Amino acid sequence: MAWRNLWRYGRRTVTTIAAMTLALLTLIVWTSFVQGFLRDLETTIVEVEIGDVQVYPPDYRTQPSIFDRIGTPTELVDTLGAMGFEASARLLGGGLAAAGEASAGVSLRGVETEQDARVSVVYDRVAQGSWLDPSDPTGVVIGGRLARTLDVGVGDELVLLGQATDGSIANGLYSVRGILAPFSEATDRGGVFLVRQAFLDFFVLPGGAHQVVVRNAADQPLEASAARIRAAAPGLDVLTWRELFPTLATMIDSVESTMYILFFIVYLAIAILLINATLMAVFERIKELGLLKAVGLSPARVVWLILWEGLFQAALAAAAGLILSVPLLFYFTRVGIDLAALGGQISISGIGMDPYMRGVVNPTIFVGPLSAMFVIVLLSMLYPALKAARIKPVEAMRHQ
Amino acid sequence: MTNGQRQDGTVVALRDVTKLYQQGSLEVQALRGLDLTVRKGEFTALIGPSGSGKTTTLNLIGGLDSPTSGSVRVEGVDLGTLNRKQLSRLRRDRIGFVFQSYNLIPVLTAYENAEMVMWVQGVPVADRRKRVMDLLNAVGLEGLKDRKPTELSGGQQQRVAIARAIASDPAVVLADEPTANVDSETAETLISLMETLNRDRGVTFLFSTHDHRVVERVKRVVRLVDGRVDSDEAR
Ligand SMILES: Nc1ncnc2c1ncn2[C@@H]1O[C@H](COP(=O)(O)OP(=O)(O)OP(=O)(O)O)[C@@H](O)[C@H]1O
Ligand SMILES: [Mg+2]
Numbered sequence: 001m002a003w004r005n006l007w008r009y010g011r012r013t014v015t016t017i018a019a020m021t022l023a024l025l026t027l028i029v030w031t032s033f034v035q036g037f038l039r040d041l042e043t044t045i046v047e048v049e050i051g052d053v054q055v056y057p058p059d060y061r062t063q064p065s066i067f068d069r070i071g072t073p074t075e076l077v078d079t080l081g082a083m084g085f086e087a088s089a090r091l092l093g094g095g096l097a098a099a100g101e102a103s104a105g106v107s108l109r110g111v112e113t114e115q116d117a118r119v120s121v122v123y124d125r126v127a128q129g130s131w132l133d134p135s136d137p138t139g140v141v142i143g144g145r146l147a148r149t150l151d152v153g154v155g156d157e158l159v160l161l162g163q164a165t166d167g168s169i170a171n172g173l174y175s176v177r178g179i180l181a182p183f184s185e186a187t188d189r190g191g192v193f194l195v196r197q198a199f200l201d202f203f204v205l206p207g208g209a210h211q212v213v214v215r216n217a218a219d220q221p222l223e224a225s226a227a228r229i230r231a232a233a234p235g236l237d238v239l240t241w242r243e244l245f246p247t248l249a250t251m252i253d254s255v256e257s258t259m260y261i262l263f264f265i266v267y268l269a270i271a272i273l274l275i276n277a278t279l280m281a282v283f284e285r286i287k288e289l290g291l292l293k294a295v296g297l298s299p300a301r302v303v304w305l306i307l308w309e310g311l312f313q314a315a316l317a318a319a320a321g322l323i324l325s326v327p328l329l330f331y332f333t334r335v336g337i338d339l340a341a342l343g344g345q346i347s348i349s350g351i352g353m354d355p356y357m358r359g360v361v362n363p364t365i366f367v368g369p370l371s372a373m374f375v376i377v378l379l380s381m382l383y384p385a386l387k388a389a390r391i392k393p394v395e396a397m398r399h400q
Numbered sequence: 401m402t403n404g405q406r407q408d409g410t411v412v413a414l415r416d417v418t419k420l421y422q423q424g425s426l427e428v429q430a431l432r433g434l435d436l437t438v439r440k441g442e443f444t445a446l447i448g449p450s451g452s453g454k455t456t457t458l459n460l461i462g463g464l465d466s467p468t469s470g471s472v473r474v475e476g477v478d479l480g481t482l483n484r485k486q487l488s489r490l491r492r493d494r495i496g497f498v499f500q501s502y503n504l505i506p507v508l509t510a511y512e513n514a515e516m517v518m519w520v521q522g523v524p525v526a527d528r529r530k531r532v533m534d535l536l537n538a539v540g541l542e543g544l545k546d547r548k549p550t551e552l553s554g555g556q557q558q559r560v561a562i563a564r565a566i567a568s569d570p571a572v573v574l575a576d577e578p579t580a581n582v583d584s585e586t587a588e589t590l591i592s593l594m595e596t597l598n599r600d601r602g603v604t605f606l607f608s609t610h611d612h613r614v615v616e617r618v619k620r621v622v623r624l625v626d627g628r629v630d631s632d633e634a635r
Contacts, residue, residue, distance in 0.1 A: 294464060295497055295520060296493070297488065299485065299488065300485070
């Protein structure tokens with residue numbers, strides 16, 4: 001429509017649209033990264049290490065002891081399976097690992113490989129060699145830093161020492177089957193994974209488990225699931241990952257609120273820019289608006305004229321922002337940013353992060369920034385629009 | 401909207417109108433009890449010395465300003481009883497405006513400027529097109545419809561403004577010194593154009609002017625002095 005011509009798209013309009021585009025682009029990419037970061041963090045915590053919910057023998061958490069065990073872990077795993085939860089029983093114990101002249105304190109974990117694969121992707125984090133195999137009971141998988149401390153590689157021999165439940169000195173000769181990529185401080189430094197039977201044999205244990213790791217379906221609220229698990233595991237200690245790693249949980253929450261703070265700051269700047277640019281535009285066109293009002297354009301339609309103008313600019317910025325975000329997101333989701341290059345190993349609360357920070361792409365990374373932008377545009381156009389609606393034709397047209 | 405005033409052809413009626421402008425501590429009595437009636441089909445010039453209240457009078461009739469006291473009626477409707485929205489609608493549908501300057505929007509073509517009031521009214525595009533072409537013909541601008549105001553002479557610009565003013569079939573066209581910014585020859589052709597529109601289309605005109613050559617040709621001349629009607633001559 002020719003009436004679009006009323007608004008000369010001057011340099012200021014171009015600047016405004018460019019600023020909105022940049023803001024939108026920044027927030028889309030930022031949201032993509034924050035969501036990617038949170039996803040990676042949760043994945044690292046939940047999928048690799050600890051699961052969503054853990055079940056312990058009573059008091060084990062305050063005073064871990066090889067003697068305190070869940071007596072019938074298989075039953076519990078089956079019960080939880082019937083409730084729709086994937087679960088796996090683990091055995092935990094402390095000991096000493098030695099190779100040649102070197103030795104180090106280690107934490108031993110006995111897992112049933114097939115069952116554990118349903119709750120943890122630790123098998124996927126083997127940097128060298130391969131994951132545990134029940135057909136190779138003396139094969140162990142150890143943390144990367146531990147391997148360096150002991151100066152062992154895949155295929156090398158390893159002696160484990162410990163206190164068996166029958167009072168004897170537990171010891172055995174094992175071979176390094178696999179070395180893990182770093183994902184958590186503790187595992188990296190001293191984690192030794194054994195197949196369940198090897199663990200039982202080492203400590204002379206009849207059975208049981210020290211920990212049952214449970215996964216929660218993504219669409220189920222964590223606390224509600226924890227309550228159901230609690231009901232299914234009477235007398236046992238049931239904790240969510242948020243309770244196990246409270247600092248991590250608060251950190252994740254604060255990352256999310258940081259995200260909104262940035263939204264706020266960026267859009268506040270945009271709002272100020274918009275209010276200023278629109279007020280200037282209204283002022284510049286005061287004679288036009290005065291004339292239009294004189295010939296009978298109602299105040300309400302003047303408001304709409306200005307609002308449409310803002311929405312039109314926002315629509316252009318939205319289109320430009322979305323189009324420009326495609327190559328950026330393509331790059332950032334595939335390649336990511338190498339944080340290691342910026343400052344080495346990233347570790348939060350002892351949970352090591354993938355040094356490559358990657359974005360994610362899903363509708364929410366667009367919906368949030370976009371809808372926020374349109375709301376901001378409408379809100380910040382309102383004041384100039386109302387001001388324009390109040391223009392008195394006689395004064396406006398006398399304006400120089 | 402039927403009433404006595406309308407039946408006797410009264411389009412504009414000002415009764416005992418005063419207008420006091422207040423600028424800080426400064427008070428200016430622009431109108432001091434003005435009475436004026438304009439009937440349908442009249443061609444009236446408003447004259448008088450500078451500051452006598454001509455512009456003020458036209459602004460009050462056009463609903464662009466409100467009187468301090470007295471009543472201003474257009475087609476029997478007291479403008480004092482209308483809210484902002486109703487006043488907008490009255491200006492849109494019943495009043496045509498030609499201003500002394502800044503009549504046209506610089507970024508729009510002659511065609512678009514002439515179309516403006518009808519766009520505001522929401523007239524369908526096809527009807528608009530037909531009417532605008534007819535009006536541009538009537539004011540003698542057929543070949544210039546795509547020109548921007550800066551590409552038109554002062555007289556041509558005022559013709560566009562006149563076309564726009566009569567586009568909505570207003571009850572009255574108010575023109576404040578429409579010939580002030582053009583040479584006297586052009587002024588005469590503009591007045592001739594207005595006369596023709598008055599005669600052939602029955603458009604009611606009320607305009608202010610300082611131009612004596614224009615005044616000589618007009619049927620009714622109302623002279624204001626100090627915010628009052630000093631003389632009202634029909635010829
Ligand atoms: N907005 C205003 N504020 C204060 N005083 C005003 C205002 N508009 C007009 N006046 C004063 O009111 C009086 C009448 O002004 P008006 O413009 O109606 O005169 P006019 O007859 O149109 O004069 P001119 O021939 O110079 O155009 C003048 O004294 C003028 O200074
Ligand atoms: Mg004047």
